[in-house]
Amino acid sequence: MANAMRDVAIVGVAESDLGRVPDKSKFQLSAEASRLALDDAGLSVKDVDGLFTTIITEGGQFSSMMMAEYMGITPRFTDSTSIGGSSFVAYVEHAAMAIATGLCDVALICHGSTNISDRGGKGGPMSASTDVFGPSQFEEPYGVSTVGSYALAAQRHMHEYGTTSEQLAEIAVATRKWASMNPKARMRDPITIDDVMNSRVIASPLHLLDCCLVTDAGGAVVLTSLERARDLKKTPVQVLGTGEAHTHRMISQMPDLTQTAAAISGKLAFERSGLTHSDIDVAQIYDSFTITVLLTLESLGFCAKGEGGAFVSNQRTAPGGDFPMNTQGGALSYTHPGMFGIFTVIEGVRQVRGECGPRQVPNAQVALCNGTGGVLSSTGTIILGRD
Amino acid sequence: MALPPLPRPYQDTAAYWEAAKDHRFIIQKCKECGEFQFYPRGVCSHCLSSDLDWQEASGKAEIYSCSVNYRAPHPGFADATPFVLAIVTLEEGPRMMTNIIGCDPESVKIGMAVSVVFEDVTDEVTLPKFTPV
Numbered sequence: 083m084a085n086a087m088r089d090v091a092i093v094g095v096a097e098s099d100l101g102r103v104p105d106k107s108k109f110q111l112s113a114e115a116s117r118l119a120l121d122d123a124g125l126s127v128k129d130v131d132g133l134f135t136t137i138i139t140e141g142g143q144f145s146s147m148m149m150a151e152y153m154g155i156t157p158r159f160t161d162s163t164s165i166g167g168s169s170f171v172a173y174v175e176h177a178a179m180a181i182a183t184g185l186c187d188v189a190l191i192c193h194g195s196t197n198i199s200d201r202g203g204k205g206g207p208m209s210a211s212t213d214v215f216g217p218s219q220f221e222e223p224y225g226v227s228t229v230g231s232y233a234l235a236a237q238r239h240m241h242e243y244g245t246t247s248e249q250l251a252e253i254a255v256a257t258r259k260w261a262s263m264n265p266k267a268r269m270r271d272p273i274t275i276d277d278v279m280n281s282r283v284i285a286s287p288l289h290l291l292d293c294c295l296v297t298d299a300g301g302a303v304v305l306t307s308l309e310r311a312r313d314l315k316k317t318p319v320q321v322l323g324t325g326e327a328h329t330h331r332m333i334s335q336m337p338d339l340t341q342t343a344a345a346i347s348g349k350l351a352f353e354r355s356g357l358t359h360s361d362i363d364v365a366q367i368y369d370s371f372t373i374t375v376l377l378t379l380e381s382l383g384f385c386a387k388g389e390g391g392a393f394v395s396n397q398r399t400a401p402g403g404d405f406p407m408n409t410q411g412g413a414l415s416y417t418h419p420g421m422f423g424i425f426t427v428i429e430g431v432r433q434v435r436g437e438c439g440p441r442q443v444p445n446a447q448v449a450l451c452n453g454t455g456g457v458l459s460s461t462g463t464i465i466l467g468r469d
Numbered sequence: 470m471a472l473p474p475l476p477r478p479y480q481d482t483a484a485y486w487e488a489a490k491d492h493r494f495i496i497q498k499c500k501e502c503g504e505f506q507f508y509p510r511g512v513c514s515h516c517l518s519s520d521l522d523w524q525e526a527s528g529k530a531e532i533y534s535c536s537v538n539y540r541a542p543h544p545g546f547a548d549a550t551p552f553v554l555a556i557v558t559l560e561e562g563p564r565m566m567t568n569i570i571g572c573d574p575e576s577v578k579i580g581m582a583v584s585v586v587f588e589d590v591t592d593e594v595t596l597p598k599f600t601p602v
Contacts, residue, residue, distance in 0.1 A: 210544050212472045219476035220508040221566045223596055227542035230554045238534040241579040285554070286537040334556050334566035339534055 091318035094123030098300030111300030112194025119302035132186030166455020171462030175324035195419035249391035251278035256400035261411025323355025328460035423453030473545030507563035528585035
């Protein structure tokens with residue numbers, strides 16, 4: 083299996099309009115990103131025979147059927163796996179498997195969301211339902227939220243390992259530096275550790291600037307066999323290794339608040355690729371919150387458990403640092419439409435192709451992308467390399 | 470004032486919420502493998518046995534993690550901030566989400582001993598919450 087997956091390549095990537103796009107539906111954003119990604123590959127929508135998508139908000143029921151109909155696609159492989167923001171990284175594994183086994187030839191992964199416009203242009207809570215059915219009735223009545231859940235993990239990590247808010251702030255500051263070099267990034271003005279520390283506390287210990295943006299956005303990724311990829315427009319980007327896992331749905335059920343499923347999915351991706359941590363030239367680590375990054379770096383094994391704070395210190399992940407990470411500006415500063423996973427893949431591919439302009443990591447041959455979904459619940463890890 | 474999100478009891482959970490209304494805190498223990506579990510389910514999450522027993526829990530717990538929340542996650546919490554969102558480890562072993570009440574939110578720390586108290590939110594719904602011992 084591991085070898086078969088290497089015969090699959092990513093051949094097209096694209097974003098739609100990003101930021102505040104009140105005049106376009108989430109379906110249109112997804113479809114426009116798909117058209118651009120197919121153009122990037124030199125393929126057409128008529129070539130697509132595998133579709134991978136999920137929409138977790140209103141109108142997203144039966145997502146892959148709905149989007150296939152919207153775009154006039156009749157897939158013979160269809161996947162609406164819904165594990166949160168990591169779904170789109172996991173789809174790379176699923177698509178690679180489907181292509182490697184001949185179940186489809188051209189796979190389209192797409193995503194669209196009007197996460198900010200759906201809220202009337204303001205951040206903050208979406209649901210006002212007072213009737214909770216299912217297991218979440220053991221959390222929602224207590225005021226659980228996404229940021230509250232991640233705050234619980236951050237607090238526990240601080241308790242166990244002495245991690246500080248300043249160390250978490252290092253991640254936000256470094257990510258903003260990358261964003262300043264990306265014209266598509268929403269937040270491009272430099273920030274300091276003091277700025278993060280002085281921003282208001284949303285849920286202790288997380289400050290406003292520890293949290294991702296809320297935006298509208300679409301993205302798409304196209305895969306096909308490596309053999310076919312070599313005849314297409316762009317340098318093929320090989321899928322060298324993949325992994326996925328989930329450990330819980332609700333934060334109160336997380337087995338260990340300081341370790342994510344990336345400990346499983348990352349290990350699988352490294353094993354299947356035959357690569358080691360020192361082979362990774364650039365990392366795209368889902369940054370819904372600063373703590374997400376810190377836990378993921380530890381869980382992936384880039385440093386020992388508890389050493390994440392020291393690892394990210396002294397702007398190690400910033401431009402010029404020895405661990406270039408989230409080079410498009412991440413969910414913290416570039417875009418975050420509720421599920422960010424597809425954007426880790428898009429930037430990983432662009433870095434490996436060498437088309438990132440001022441923010442290009444010199445000679446980036448191998449990229450690792452890690453998506454996190456739910457409340458630190460699910461992960462997908464992929465390792466990509468230039469053909 | 471807007472109501473907070475409230476549980477709609479279902480097959481797995483009706484007995485739990487009914488007991489809470491009577492200010493009793495009960496959890497499930499598997500008759501086959503002997504493990505406790507929280508939240509209530511129709512089967513044991515350790516062995517999938519359907520042979521489950523409800524037991525009165527001690528109501529004693531330790532804070533596993535906590536966070537002072539300054540932003541209301543829902544209109545029903547608009548007048549409730551700041552509040553302490555917490556995960557506690559019950560004496561019987563399982564963890565559950567709760568709020569820590571009856572104290573200064575900023576004083577709540579991981580590792581603190583807490584015990585169950587009952588908050589009657591409406592005539593129909595009572596939430597088990599915890600307070601420092």
